[in-house]
Amino acid sequence: MEYNFKEIENKWRQFWAENKTFKAEDSSDKPKFYGLDMFPYPSGAGLHVGHPLGYIASDIYARFKRLKGFNVLHPMGYDSFGLPAEQYAIQTGQHPAITTEKNLARYREQLDKIGFSFDWDREVQTSSPEYYKWTQWIFKQLYNSWYNVAADKADDIANLEVIFENEGNNTVKAVTDQVEVFTAEEWNSFSEAEQQKILMNYRLTYLADSMVNWCPALGTVLANDEIKDGVSERGGHLVEQKLMRQWSMRITAYAERLLNGLETIDWSDSIKEQQRNWIGKSVGASVFFKLEKGEDKIEVFTTRPDTIFGVNFLVLAPEHALVNKITTAVQKEAVAAYQKQANLKTERDRQADVKNITGQFTGAYALHPFSGEKVQIWIGDYVLAGYGTGAVMAVPAGDQRDWDFAKHFNIEIKNIFEGVDISEGAYTEKEGKLTNSDFLNGLTVKKAMKLAIYEMEKKGIGTGKTTYRLRDAVFSRQRYWGEPFPVYYKNDLPYLIEDEQLPVTLPEVDAYLPTEDGEPPLARANKEAWNVFEGDRMEYNTMPGWAGSSWYFLRYMDPKNEAEFVSKEKADYWNQVDLYIGGSEHATGHLLYARFWTKFLCDKGFISFDEPFKKMINQGMILGRSSFVYRYTILPVIDGNINEEVLSFLKSNPLYVSFDIHKLKNIKEKFNDVLKVKKKELEDTFNIKVLELSLEFNARLHVDISLVDNDKLDVEGFKNWLPEYANAEFILEDDGTYICGSEVEKMSKSKYNVQTPDELVEKFGADTLRCYEMFLGPLEQAKPWDTKGINGVHNFLRKFWRLFHNDANEFSVSEGEADKKALKTLHKTIKKIEDDLNRFSFNTGVSNFMIAVNELTDQKCNNKAVLSDLVVLISPYAPHICEELWVKLGNEAGSLSYAEFPTFNPDFLVEANYAYPVSFNGKMRFKLELPTNMPKDEVEKAVLEAEQSQKWLDGKTPKKLIVVPGKIVNVVV
């Protein structure tokens, strides 16, 4: 009766599914624990070994929490709307729902094999109408809300309308694009269309003409977080700026709360910092500069209002609205030329070209708001139109870029810092005192800032202001496979579909491409294809991928509710996600949007917490190890003209050179023999005279890692792999093997380095895979996948199994008292495992199991009590084998999942009983580490023993001992 993992795992997998062993109850006397994984997008490639890493960790923790007496919610679902299924649909015409369903089944099969304790009754799929009904409903709530700054929360738009009717908008403090002020009378006289247009400026989701990131290759707009370095994150296609009428989310209303909320959650510093950067808060002042001529004012934003007297010039972005108006006739041509040149540069070029200082004087002057001095107005592309007001006050003394600009164009630099030399560069420290600054003279930066703002506000020339880098998020996509909007248009005005009519399901279309005139695919759907159709037409855009994932953690609490997206009661019970595990690549996408929606839903009273994920751990990426073969072409030196036929023959018959030989420099010399043979072959075949043959390195090619074992290529398998390799010829090592080169890269289908968990589960079992993925190293660290050590982990499970069996392989454990040694091992392990789990150090957990099993094996321990506790301890890591042993130990099947986690008994714990000198109050003492709960007489005995032992450091001997209750013994010398 060897450890037959296949039989065991099949048996328990089935049992757990049939008995719904991991079903979560919605109320309980036990404390609750909500452990969540980032749900996957079910791609066609299936799971690779990197996916389950986080799932295994969270599953271990969820199982641990069950054993610790928690009522655990541990669900799983699918983020099933998305681009790949749609692109597959465009290519093949197959409906994305079919592809998705197929992929989903494959994912489920793979997940099931690994033995996760998910409550599958709560599964959600963002692409199912039952689910996206509520995504649409939340969209409606956002549409019907505005951000009330006075109350610092979202409020009903109906309340805003009441205010407008009675007071106009002058008293309203809101986050809005509305700039015009109107009175109650004016409001009431506006037409419906005019009123709606104004309300749109307040809604939390709104329709507006805005500059968007348009990706022609994908045929859709993208949000800022979907773009990296000027190209789309998915596919790397070029993205351009385009003015389009799009739905947006007013996430900027939540900027400050999204920032402050970070203080209350237990996330990694790196993710928090990324979000802080993304939000990009700057505190400072907005200052108005009057023009020398005309009535216009230039508004600038500065974080250093204290340096206001150091202003030597202003710089406007080339696109700034006032540029054309203020430019003098003399400068007109030069300015226009500069604008044109700046316009031609793409965003990318502009960023890459930061070292070149460019700019152009407009000829115009502004007046310094305090001194009234004339200040030159320049334009320069280092000022960005999209940030702040698109204009800066240049203080060369205090800002390096301004300094560089001033030096480059020979503009005078005024020093405003006392005793600081600015001849070699700007002084950017925020220390020291100001000079040449009128009423700010002698003040520190901090004080001067306050006073400057105070004076500006008093004089009405500026005001304290905070700006954010965060932009509102574009919410529409010109795609098919996403949530339809619950929106229709009548006379070109948007209206919402009634709640009772939700969901608006995706209509069938005959093709998934945009229409000929560039409309989204949904524009292809005729009236009958829609399940709901109102007004003149429906909204043709669909929602972006992050819509469904912004609230899915709430749906798991109440997945079947047909009346609400989640009942208040259940949301109150399950509350925040206690532990969220997933990748860090969602830092400025999903994780920000989910926080935004949670805050909104909390504002509206639907839930009572405003941060979704209390603690988060980001598992590191598992990288693949790619293998390569090296292709060489033989090139002839022929007498006379090169024969095309010969050339193409040689090209289609390359040689594949083993890596170790490829590395050699004198490769040609080494293969003279081979080349001689080839030469003869050629001459015979083509009846030509070949003078010489040479080898030329041609390409390094990825080879499927399943054909490579320990860097050795399965040569026959390689020939059969792809047709082009059928007649491959090799140059092998002396021992007749072909060695592949290797490199660590991201796992990807195109690199043929994807390792699926299936084959490992087949070969070693799910329990081994689970332990091994944890054993690999710290969860949060990126690491290359490597199966070298998997045998060691598998052996541990086999040893574990053998602890319960006698030499004849029969199950055999002994009843009765356990001996002290075994108990010591057990309790040491309990303590360590509990500590490991509490600090999410799953890798040391596996190590500690190995130590325990090794020790008990050495002790020949087969005591039932000890082994029972051990089974409970190991079960989160290796649930199948533990369930099997648990039942054999006489327990009810399935009860292991809710057994009691063994309690650590310090009686059996022996700490080190060595000592070392410690300096304390100037006297040399010795510190002796002893068990924490050792009785006093035993302490004295231990100290005596320690005195005589050789373990003292430096040969020093203690003279006096002090017993510190509970913990440490100090010995005075």
Add this chain to the structure above:
RNA sequence: GCGGGUGUGGUGAAAUUGGUAGACACGCUAGACUUAGGAUCUAGUGCUUCACGGCUUGUGGGUUCGAGUCCCUCCACCCGCACCA
């Protein structure tokens, strides 16, 4: 440039509050057994030295009786942000 992180044997890595650095595993070496295996068991394995010993946590310094751990300097790599006013 700014921010975050990492640096320990041949390899993956342990070391929870400053206290025997390298646990555990892989790999390697030698041996045992054998139905000859990707099996099992035993011993060894940081570097250096015949040995006693000496050296050792990226570099250099500091604090301390004692530093992988705390402080400062520098170096290397990874991630994020970036003419953000």
